[in-house]
Amino acid sequence: MISPEILYRYPFFGGLDDAQIRAIALIAQEETLATDVTIFHEGQRAESLYFLVDGGVALYYMGGGTILEKYKEGIPVDDINPGEPFGISALIEPYILTSTARSTKPCRVIRFEAEALKTLFMLDQQLAYKLALKAAKAAVERLSTTRMHLAAAWA
Amino acid sequence: MISPEILYRYPFFGGLDDAQIRAIALIAQEETLATDVTIFHEGQRAESLYFLVDGGVALYYMGGGTILEKYKEGIPVDDINPGEPFGISALIEPYILTSTARSTKPCRVIRFEAEALKTLFMLDQQLAYKLALKAAKAAVERLSTTRMHLAAAWA
Numbered sequence: 120m121i122s123p124e125i126l127y128r129y130p131f132f133g134g135l136d137d138a139q140i141r142a143i144a145l146i147a148q149e150e151t152l153a154t155d156v157t158i159f160h161e162g163q164r165a166e167s168l169y170f171l172v173d174g175g176v177a178l179y180y181m182g183g184g185t186i187l188e189k190y191k192e193g194i195p196v197d198d199i200n201p202g203e204p205f206g207i208s209a210l211i212e213p214y215i216l217t218s219t220a221r222s223t224k225p226c227r228v229i230r231f232e233a234e235a236l237k238t239l240f241m242l243d244q245q246l247a248y249k250l251a252l253k254a255a256k257a258a259v260e261r262l263s264t265t266r267m268h269l270a271a272a273w274a
Numbered sequence: 275m276i277s278p279e280i281l282y283r284y285p286f287f288g289g290l291d292d293a294q295i296r297a298i299a300l301i302a303q304e305e306t307l308a309t310d311v312t313i314f315h316e317g318q319r320a321e322s323l324y325f326l327v328d329g330g331v332a333l334y335y336m337g338g339g340t341i342l343e344k345y346k347e348g349i350p351v352d353d354i355n356p357g358e359p360f361g362i363s364a365l366i367e368p369y370i371l372t373s374t375a376r377s378t379k380p381c382r383v384i385r386f387e388a389e390a391l392k393t394l395f396m397l398d399q400q401l402a403y404k405l406a407l408k409a410a411k412a413a414v415e416r417l418s419t420t421r422m423h424l425a426a427a428w429a
Contacts (some may be wrong), residue, residue: 180421194425211410217418244399251406255366258413263372265420266335270349272427 121147121229129202131170131253139246146235150228158206158220158228161193165208165216167230168254171199174226178205178218178261193219196268197261207254209233276302276384284357286325286408294401301390305383313361313375313383316348320363320371322385323409326354329381333360333373333416348374351423352416362409364388 123144126132132140149172152158158169161181169176179193196218199205208216214233240247278299281287287295304327307313313324316336324331334348351373354360363371369388395402 180425182422182425190425190428194421194428196421196424207410208414211407211414217414217421240403244403248395248399248403248406251403251410252366255362255406255410255413258410258417259363259366259372262413262417262420265417265424266349266351266372267337269351269420269424269427270335270337270345272424273345273349 120145121149125149125172125229129170131202131204134249135246139243139249142239142243142246143231143236146231146239148230148232150230152222152226152228154222154224156222156226158222159216161216161219163216165206165214165233167206167232168204168209168236169206169220170204170229170231171201172227172229173201174228175200175223176205176220176226176228177223178220180218197264198223204253204257207257210236210251210254211258275300276304280304280327280384284325286357286359289404290401294398294404297394297398297401298386298391301386301394303385303387305385307377307381307383309377309379311377311381313377314371316371316374318371320361320369320388322361322387323359323364323391324361324375325359325384325386326356327382327384328356329383330355330378331360331375331381331383332378333375335373352419353378359408359412362412365391365406365409366413 121144123140126140126144158176176199177195178197178199180196181193205220208214276299278295281295281299331354332350333352333354335351336348360375363369
């Protein structure tokens with residue numbers, strides 16, 4: 120568990136009431152990562168939702184392993200900054216990661232196990248709704264960024 | 275309103291119970307569109323969630339109006355097929371459309387006004403959760419498609 124105080128600082132957790140913040144703080148784990156650590160792999164089951172507190176994370180698209188020679192490490196499709204979630208597929212069917220995440224700096228992250236979140240969601244449908252919307256918002260923002268990359272690539 | 279029977283046919287509405295299907299059928303409107311009709315514009319407020327029953331719709335990214343001369347009509351970023359939602363920003367903050375939608379064939383669509391949906395969501399938090407997850411799923415699928423385009427463009 121982590122101190123609920125940490126979560127209150129971030130807009131991502133805005134809209135959650137005190138009981139909901141305490142509930143998710145109880146199941147949260149704080150972790151530190153060195154630079155260039157692969158946090159998860161595209162195509163694997165999304166076991167955890169992550170939230171970046173400090174540092175930087177890059178998301179890479181591996182194209183199901185069919186990426187060209189020159190992008191052996193995947194195509195960088197997004198940068199996660201402090202205050203942003205990643206691994207949102209942990210909340211979204213079919214719960215399969217759509218990118219590979221690697222730390223670009225030493226990081227402090229908060230990790231929520233998907234199974235523990237699902238248990239909370241069964242007890243509190245409103246919390247489930249709020250976090251589903253946050254995940255949807257993050258997906259749409261990521262979509263906008265990727266479209267900008269695409270527009271630049273096609274230019 | 276439309277007949278609830280129509281909605282039962284589609285996996286998108288799977289997971290909703292009978293009362294929930296009836297509730298959203300009550301606020302739904304069925305509309306037909308000719309080919310090459312602009313259904314909504316990127317950057318505008320998302321007033322309705324759409325669901326494609328028949329026909330085809332393409333989503334174009336206008337890049338906030340900064341798209342090059344050769345993509346005056348926007349960059350085609352996704353194709354919507356029957357059984358798929360579009361205009362999902364109607365469910366997701368900040369409720370601003372992230373692409374422009376145009377019919378590529380004569381279409382039959384079901385339209386749900388965002389305000390009417392929000393009223394339903396206040397009465398039924400579980401329905402809200404289920405549809406938020408469907409919207410998130412659609413956003414992640416769209417993200418995967420866009421990343422594939424990007425990988426191809428960078429090849």
